[in-house]
Amino acid sequence: MAKPVVIVVGADKGGVGKTTVARTLLDYFSANNIASRAFDTESPRGTLKRFHPDLTEIVDMTATSDQMKIFDTLNSVNPSVTVIDVRAGLLSPSLAALRDIGFLDAAKGGQITFAVFHILGPSIASLDEIAETANFMQGAKYFLVKNFINNTSFFEWDQATYNSYFHRIKDATELTIPKLNEMAYEQVEVASVPFLKFVANKGMKDEAANYSFVLRGYVRHWLANVWSEFDRIKLTDLVGSGKSGARGGEK
Amino acid sequence: MSRTPVYIICSPRPLVGKTLIARLLGEFLLLKNGTVAAFDINLKEPSLLEYLPGITETAEVDDTFGKMALMDRLIVNDAIAKVIDLGFHAFDEFFKMSEEIGFMKEAARRGVSPVILFVADTDRASAGGYAMLQQQIPATALVTIENEYVVRGELPSTMSDGRILRIAALPVFLKTYIDRLTFSFTDYLRHEKDSSTELHQWIRKNYFSFRELELNLILQRS
Numbered sequence: 001m002a003k004p005v006v007i008v009v010g011a012d013k014g015g016v017g018k019t020t021v022a023r024t025l026l027d028y029f030s031a032n033n034i035a036s037r038a039f040d041t042e043s044p045r046g047t048l049k050r051f052h053p054d055l056t057e058i059v060d061m062t063a064t065s066d067q068m069k070i071f072d073t074l075n076s077v078n079p080s081v082t083v084i085d086v087r088a089g090l091l092s093p094s095l096a097a098l099r100d101i102g103f104l105d106a107a108k109g110g111q112i113t114f115a116v117f118h119i120l121g122p123s124i125a126s127l128d129e130i131a132e133t134a135n136f137m138q139g140a141k142y143f144l145v146k147n148f149i150n151n152t153s154f155f156e157w158d159q160a161t162y163n164s165y166f167h168r169i170k171d172a173t174e175l176t177i178p179k180l181n182e183m184a185y186e187q188v189e190v191a192s193v194p195f196l197k198f199v200a201n202k203g204m205k206d207e208a209a210n211y212s213f214v215l216r217g218y219v220r221h222w223l224a225n226v227w228s229e230f231d232r233i234k235l236t237d238l239v240g241s242g243k244s245g246a247r248g249g250e251k
Numbered sequence: 252m253s254r255t256p257v258y259i260i261c262s263p264r265p266l267v268g269k270t271l272i273a274r275l276l277g278e279f280l281l282l283k284n285g286t287v288a289a290f291d292i293n294l295k296e297p298s299l300l301e302y303l304p305g306i307t308e309t310a311e312v313d314d315t316f317g318k319m320a321l322m323d324r325l326i327v328n329d330a331i332a333k334v335i336d337l338g339f340h341a342f343d344e345f346f347k348m349s350e351e352i353g354f355m356k357e358a359a360r361r362g363v364s365p366v367i368l369f370v371a372d373t374d375r376a377s378a379g380g381y382a383m384l385q386q387q388i389p390a391t392a393l394v395t396i397e398n399e400y401v402v403r404g405e406l407p408s409t410m411s412d413g414r415i416l417r418i419a420a421l422p423v424f425l426k427t428y429i430d431r432l433t434f435s436f437t438d439y440l441r442h443e444k445d446s447s448t449e450l451h452q453w454i455r456k457n458y459f460s461f462r463e464l465e466l467n468l469i470l471q472r473s
Contacts, residue, residue: 241432
């Protein structure tokens with residue numbers, strides 16, 4: 001049986017695009033025929049669940065019963081990839097909890113593939129999280145995600161500051177999520193469907209929809225750019241599939 | 252089902268004759284098909300809307316609302332030919348957006364045939380614009396307009412490889428005549444008894460060129 005894969009998407013700051021990145025990951029796995037499931041920690045009402053209701057379960061990461069629901073089932077369920085969208089402010093506590101239950105040791109020992117997508121905000125305080133989070137990253141693949149979807153800048157204008165944060169952790173891999181046209185983003189929000197279905201002009205139940213061709217074009221272009229970043233970091237290899245070739249969603 | 256042609260008349264340069272060609276083509280399609288939809292994205296130059304208000308609506312590509320309003324109409328295979336008079340100021344933005352949203356591919360899939368009518372000039376901006384279009388537009392859908400009034404017989408060599416549609420220069424007094432807002436090419440053909448006049452022949456020659464262009468489109472598809 002394939003080694004279970006757990007991908008945590010999080011940040012200690014709100015509004016930096018955690019759920020957006022989690023959505024693109026689920027779309028990416030879907031397009032690459034990799035079975036996945038997701039947990040949304042925005043209890044009791046999850047945003048991720050709104051877009052991927054069939055794959056997503058809402059959990060409370062601080063509750064032991066829900067921790068068991070996620071981690072005790074890693075080896076027993078069919079989807080080998082588990083994506084956890086961690087609520088704002090819960091990244092560090094969640095990683096601490098994972099350490100306490102021995103999950104991080106299992107990842108270090110190679111029994112589980114563990115990756116963290118750390119979505120960065122624009123403030124120095126947000127960047128300080130990197131150092132804090134890095135303490136938990138032994139045995140994990142650590143991705144620093146610069147999310148430009150909300151026009152953030154990351155001190156590129158000050159190279160010294162930029163380097164002091166982004167080059168602090170040598171094993172971290174930088175990832176860039178480009179900006180998506182605001183109206184296109186809003187329209188997908190209103191439609192409450194995965195990006196892939198929006199591009200394919202379909203509703204949640206695969207019924208024909210009537211989204212703007214222009215907005216679908218923007219989303220398709222943007223999603224292709226995001227996925228090329230996932231291809232660059234060899235995400236399919238990481239999850240043990242290794243087949244990022246022709247994808248249904250890119251037709 | 253037949254395919255719907257979308258003619259995009261463009262140039263990164265002002266005052267090269269885009270609106271004149273859009274008027275000619277609009278009137279030709281109206282005469283031939285009885286219907287045509289024209290879009291004026293050229294409000295900073297002589298405006299198609301002023302010449303053909305009955306078939307023309309304004310459009311813009313400055314913001315996403317404008318792009319949606321325009322492109323969501325252009326992508327429909329409704330058997331109504333479309334003519335777009337694309338102003339020089341909107342040239343870069345239109346084709347950047349078109350590339351980004353995959354307009355050409357989606358059009359092909361939906362039975363829409365975009366034809367880019369690039370009005371040539373001899374300057375650097377035109378050379379750059381044409382090179383960009385060559386990258387983006389299939390050669391079969393890219394037509395260079397050689398407006399003799401603008402290029403004076405010196406069409407740049409880079410633009411002379413593909414399909415070319417020539418528009419002969421008219422004497423100044425005739426140009427002034429056809430530039431009147433009330434002038435209609437088709438009305439002139441209908442009402443002018445003497446078919447040997449220079450203007451009569453000029454209009455008929457241009458209409459014939461458009462008909463050839465249409466036939467080529469049909470041949471390409473078959």
